[in-house]
Amino acid sequence: MFSSFVHRFSSPKSYVEITRKFFPYISLFGFLLLLIGWIWGLAFAPEDAVQGNSYRIIYLHVPASIFAQLVYFFMSICALIHLVWRVKLAAYLIKSAALVGAMITFIALFSGSIWGIPTWGTWWQWDARITSTLILFIMYLGIITLHGSFSNLEKADRLMSILVVVGVVNIPIIKKSVDWWSTLHQSASITISDGTSIDPSMLYPLLISIFGMGLTLISLGILSSKFYILTREKNKKWVQSYV
Amino acid sequence: MIKIFQSEFFKLRKKLRTWLGPLLIMVLVLIAFPLSIDISQYDLNRFYFSIIVVALLMISFLSTEGIFLEDYEDGSLEQVYLVEQDFYKFVLAKVLTFVLLIGVPMAGIGSVFSILNGISINEVPKIFFMMFLSNLLLFNLFAFGSSLSINKGAILGVLATLPLALPIIILLGRGVRTIQHGIGFEGVMALMVGSGLLVASITPLIISATLKTHLE
Amino acid sequence: MSNLAFSSFNDFLHMDGHGVYVWSAYIISTFIILLAFLTIYRNIQLIRKRIKDARG
Numbered sequence A: 001m002f003s004s005f006v007h008r009f010s011s012p013k014s015y016v017e018i019t020r021k022f023f024p025y026i027s028l029f030g031f032l033l034l035l036i037g038w039i040w041g042l043a044f045a046p047e048d049a050v051q052g053n054s055y056r057i058i059y060l061h062v063p064a065s066i067f068a069q070l071v072y073f074f075m076s077i078c079a080l081i082h083l084v085w086r087v088k089l090a091a092y093l094i095k096s097a098a099l100v101g102a103m104i105t106f107i108a109l110f111s112g113s114i115w116g117i118p119t120w121g122t123w124w125q126w127d128a129r130i131t132s133t134l135i136l137f138i139m140y141l142g143i144i145t146l147h148g149s150f151s152n153l154e155k156a157d158r159l160m161s162i163l164v165v166v167g168v169v170n171i172p173i174i175k176k177s178v179d180w181w182s183t184l185h186q187s188a189s190i191t192i193s194d195g196t197s198i199d200p201s202m203l204y205p206l207l208i209s210i211f212g213m214g215l216t217l218i219s220l221g222i223l224s225s226k227f228y229i230l231t232r233e234k235n236k237k238w239v240q241s242y243v
Numbered sequence B: 001m002i003k004i005f006q007s008e009f010f011k012l013r014k015k016l017r018t019w020l021g022p023l024l025i026m027v028l029v030l031i032a033f034p035l036s037i038d039i040s041q042y043d044l045n046r047f048y049f050s051i052i053v054v055a056l057l058m059i060s061f062l063s064t065e066g067i068f069l070e071d072y073e074d075g076s077l078e079q080v081y082l083v084e085q086d087f088y089k090f091v092l093a094k095v096l097t098f099v100l101l102i103g104v105p106m107a108g109i110g111s112v113f114s115i116l117n118g119i120s121i122n123e124v125p126k127i128f129f130m131m132f133l134s135n136l137l138l139f140n141l142f143a144f145g146s147s148l149s150i151n152k153g154a155i156l157g158v159l160a161t162l163p164l165a166l167p168i169i170i171l172l173g174r175g176v177r178t179i180q181h182g183i184g185f186e187g188v189m190a191l192m193v194g195s196g197l198l199v200a201s202i203t204p205l206i207i208s209a210t211l212k213t214h215l216e
Numbered sequence C: 001m002s003n004l005a006f007s008s009f010n011d012f013l014h015m016d017g018h019g020v021y022v023w024s025a026y027i028i029s030t031f032i033i034l035l036a037f038l039t040i041y042r043n044i045q046l047i048r049k050r051i052k053d054a055r056g
Helices: A002-009 A012-044 A053-085 A087-118 A128-148 A153-182 A200-232 A237-243 B001-015 B016-035 B042-063 B069-073 B074-084 B088-116 B120-147 B154-181 B187-216 C007-016 C019-055
Strands: none
Touching: A002 B016, A012 A053, A012 A087, A012 A200, A012 A237, A012 B042, A012 B069, A012 C019, A053 A087, A053 A153, A053 C007, A053 C019, A087 A128, A087 A153, A087 A200, A087 B088, A087 C019, A128 B088, A128 B120, A128 B154, A153 B120, A153 B154, A153 B187, A200 C007, A237 C019, B001 B016, B001 B187, B016 B042, B016 B088, B042 B088, B042 B120, B042 B154, B069 B074, B074 B187, B088 B187, B120 B187, B154 B187, C007 C019
């Protein structure tokens, strides 16, 4: 039963049909949550004792950084599925998720460096986390350009999946080594040390904006994958009758 | 296995441009760098190593760029595939040949230049061995990169794997520092030997998968 | 969520001098996300039209 379910859902046709049903709810709910989280965070959450009001970027920066990594994790699962079972839909999802991932990683970097100006006095610091996020961003760009450089798209799918899987094995290594390297730098950088000690009045809006950002990105991913599927399968019969 | 290795070795040795070119570029870079700064003002010893390390990265990047291109174009890849059904041995031999003919001399050049910049002669074997191991890692990684895009846009695949090379650079930099300070060398060395062996044995499997994709 | 953190709307915009950073980060990021939605949406419309036209 499970395999028949996977088989049915893994056809691009039923994927497009199912996601079309859920898309309005997901996107609306996501926008609403994001809006609530941000308004709560910007206007109602108390001021931070150390950083003052500039900490309010957290409600943008932390969700973006979390999803910068989660999107890559999602891509690597799809890559495994594509390599093992040769599910075409998985490759389509990788390609469209890579665009979303590159975007959100850029936002994470960008909001982080703006946050750095009032807190560190500089917009860029060679800190372990920033550096590994930058590397992640370059990896997204590499994956997108690699896929774009082949005219044989099936080949491009497989090569991209291999690169994604090799990359996900490397991500913990990169993080570990960058951590190791930045301990050499004596300059202490302010980081949000542990999330659990954060006050509830600041935590709730953060959680809400994380969920909201997630749903927003999922709906962006749904749109992006729909566009890509229509482009790739434009000669198939179901697409002809779908449009 | 030894036979494949020998034939690869002779093939590469005849292509002077492929292996001598990168080495010359490396020497040139290492000479050019001190000339471009005011030595009377800066303490060169303190950061000359980072230039050597970056030179290692760039030169291994350059020299592996077309590692499978010729075999792909003249059909020897297909031949290997027909005979062996697998590329493991072929890739292993190929990468090791590159490491021997380009990587080892590169490590030699790097350690010679480190003598010129204030490392005592006793430390040179350590430096050499460390650079050799990082070259082994880099060549495997970049060979994977160039196997991704054998003939398309040449350096594109290698560029895509460039971020993955950064841990190697960090490790090498850390190792050099342990030599300069004289503590903790064994730990870094053990880590490098271990990861070198692991990567050198696993990467041919991955490269073999990508090469098969190209032939399908 | 009971009480506002700022006493006036001007304070809210100014945020003790940090307003420039906070607001620019939020506005530009929102702009990027909206732009992504709009471009993809437009592209979907375009590809649909192209497929329809090709079908005849």
